[in-house]
Amino acid sequence: MNSENQSIHQIDFDLICEYFSNFERQGPGSPDVTIKALSFIDNLTDESRITDIGCGTGGQTMVLAQNAPGRITGIDLFPKFIELFNANARKLNLQDRVEGITGSMDKLPFQDEELDLIWCEGAIYNIGFERGLNEWRKFLKKRGYIAVSEIAWFTEERPEEINRFWLDAYAEIDTIPKKVAQMQKAGYLPVATFILPEYCWTVNYYEPQVSIQEAFLERYKGNKAAEDLVAFQRHEAELYRKYKEYYGYVFYIGRKI
Ligand code: SAH
Numbered sequence: 001m002n003s004e005n006q007s008i009h010q011i012d013f014d015l016i017c018e019y020f021s022n023f024e025r026q027g028p029g030s031p032d033v034t035i036k037a038l039s040f041i042d043n044l045t046d047e048s049r050i051t052d053i054g055c056g057t058g059g060q061t062m063v064l065a066q067n068a069p070g071r072i073t074g075i076d077l078f079p080k081f082i083e084l085f086n087a088n089a090r091k092l093n094l095q096d097r098v099e100g101i102t103g104s105m106d107k108l109p110f111q112d113e114e115l116d117l118i119w120c121e122g123a124i125y126n127i128g129f130e131r132g133l134n135e136w137r138k139f140l141k142k143r144g145y146i147a148v149s150e151i152a153w154f155t156e157e158r159p160e161e162i163n164r165f166w167l168d169a170y171a172e173i174d175t176i177p178k179k180v181a182q183m184q185k186a187g188y189l190p191v192a193t194f195i196l197p198e199y200c201w202t203v204n205y206y207e208p209q210v211s212i213q214e215a216f217l218e219r220y221k222g223n224k225a226a227e228d229l230v231a232f233q234r235h236e237a238e239l240y241r242k243y244k245e246y247y248g249y250v251f252y253i254g255r256k257i
Contacts, residue, residue, distance in 0.1 A: 012225040012229075013078075015220075015223075015225055015229055016229060017078045017080050017081065018080075019212070019216060019229060019233075021057065021080060021081065021084060022208075022212045023057075023059075023208055023209070023212075024057065024059040025056065025057075025059040025060065025122075025204060025205065026056035026057065026059075026081070027056070027121060027122025027123070027149075027205065028122060028149075028196060028200040028201045028204065028205045028249045029059070029060055029121050029122060029149065029196065029200050029204065029205075029249075030196075030197070030199065030200050031060075031063045033149075033196050033197070033200060033251065034064060034067075034121070035067050036194065036251075037147045037149075037192075037194075037251045037253055038064065038067055038068055038147075040147075040191050040192040040253045041068075041117060041147065041253065043116055043117075043143065043144070043145065044068050044069050044070050044116060044117065045069055045070065046069045046070065047070070048068075048069060048070030048071070048116040048117065049070065049073075049114055049115050049116055050064070050068070050071065050072045050073070050115065050117040050118075050119060051072070051073045051074075051075060051108070051110065051118055051119065051139075052064065052072055052074045052075070052119040052120070052121075053075050053105050053108070053118065053119065053120040053123060053124070053132075054075070054076055054105060054120055054122070054123020054124070054126060055074030055075060055076050055081070055085060055100060055123075056076055056081050056085070056123075057081050057084040057085050057088060058074055058081075058084070058085035058088045058098075060119070060121045061074045061085065061089075061098060061100075061119075062088055062089065062092055062094060062098070064119060065092075065094045065097055065098045066092070066094070068117075070097070070116065070117070071097050071098075071099075072097060072098045072099070072119075073099055073100075073101060074098065074099070074100040075100075075102075075103045075104075075105065076102065076103075077102070077103070077104055077105075077126075078102070079102045081100075082100040082102045085100035086099070086100045105120075105123070105124075105126060105127050105132065105136075106127055106135070108136065108139060110139040111139070112138050112139065113138070113139070113140065113141045113142070113144075114139055114141070115139045115140050115141065115144055116140075116141055116144050116145070117144060117145045117147070118136050118139065118140060118144070118145070118146045118148075119147050119148075120132070120146075120147070120148040120149075121148070121149045122149055122150065122249070124148045124150055125150055125151070125170045125172070128172050129148070129172050129179060129182060130172065130182050130186065132148070133146065133182065133183060133186035133188065133254075134186050134187075137186060137187050137188070137256060140256045141256070142256060143255055143256060144255070144256045145191070145253065145254065145255050145256070146188060146252075146253070146254045146255075146256070147251065147252070147253045147254075148251070148252055149249055149250065149251045149252070150170075150179075150249065150250065150252075151166065151170060151173055151247060151248070151249055151250075152173065152174065152175060152176050152179060152247065152248065152249075152250040153173060153174060153175045153246065153247050154175075154176075154195075154245065154246055154247055154248060155245075155246050156175065158243070158246040159246070161239070162239055162242075162243040162246055162247065165236075173247070176193060176195075176250055179193075179250070179252060180252065183252055183254045187256065188254030188255060188256055188257060189254060189255045189257050190252065190253075191254055191255050192251075192252075192253040193250060193251065193252050193253070194250070194251050195248055195249070195250050195251075196248060196249040196250065196251065198244060198248070200249060201240055201244070201248070201249065202240075206233075206236075206237040206240065209237070213230045213233065213234065216229075216230055217230055
């Protein structure tokens with residue numbers, strides 16, 4: 001298996017964590033997209049309880065906190081991301097309303113019907129879209145909202161190279177209508193769906209990685225895992241440039257029925 005075909009999941013977690021700690025965001029997104037998704041949600045007050053699942057270092061969480069009332073708990077598997085998350089909250093003087101904790105999205109520390117809003121940008125793929133929507137639903141109050149973003153196919157058919165790459169990375173990748181139907185089936189009213197602009201991948205995600213990749217390779221000269229990680233990221237960025245008409249990132253907003 002050459003490095004291009006190696007799954008990101010097989011590459012050392014500490015290295016991935018160090019690599020992505022360099023960025024404000026760990027997936028495709030932007031502040032205006034977070035604010036747009038928030039515009040479909042109308043139930044929030046100062047008393048609201050919100051979680052941001054797979055929050056990373058909290059780029060989108062801080063935007064959320066600055067544009068919505070309520071208390072937010074960010075949850076991520078990696079302690080280093082949570083450390084940076086809480087430092088970011090303090091820097092922005094949001095520490096009274098925003099707290100990051102280490103934990104896993106398959107064992108969330110909430111009571112049934114405790115939450116007004118579940119947020120999850122670019123992270124639900126770790127548990128799978130359908131499983132996440134189904135398992136997290138019980139934590140929401142009646143008429144509570146869920147807002148998640150993940151990758152989708154834009155066309156019914158696509159070239160084999162890109163088809164294989166994304167099916168291997170995320171077997172649940174599918175078209176937008178299929179995802180909307182899954183949301184309805186899981187017990188949510190699909191309130192809105194929109195496609196993230198291209199700059200969320202290019203300017204905000206792949207381009208900031210270029211200089212970090214150079215520094216990373218310099219620092220980890222001869223380290224195969226580090227080289228594989230950079231090769232994988234470069235390959236993914238190249239595929240995006242080549243095949244972006246076939247796929248992209250999509251936000252789905254649903255309300256618990
Ligand atoms: N929401 C952030 C980060 C997206 S990257 C953003 O949009 O910028 C995906 C995140 O999911 C990473 O921070 C990763 O550490 C986290 N993650 C992976 N598996 C997880 C799990 N089982 N539980 C919680 N977080 C997880």
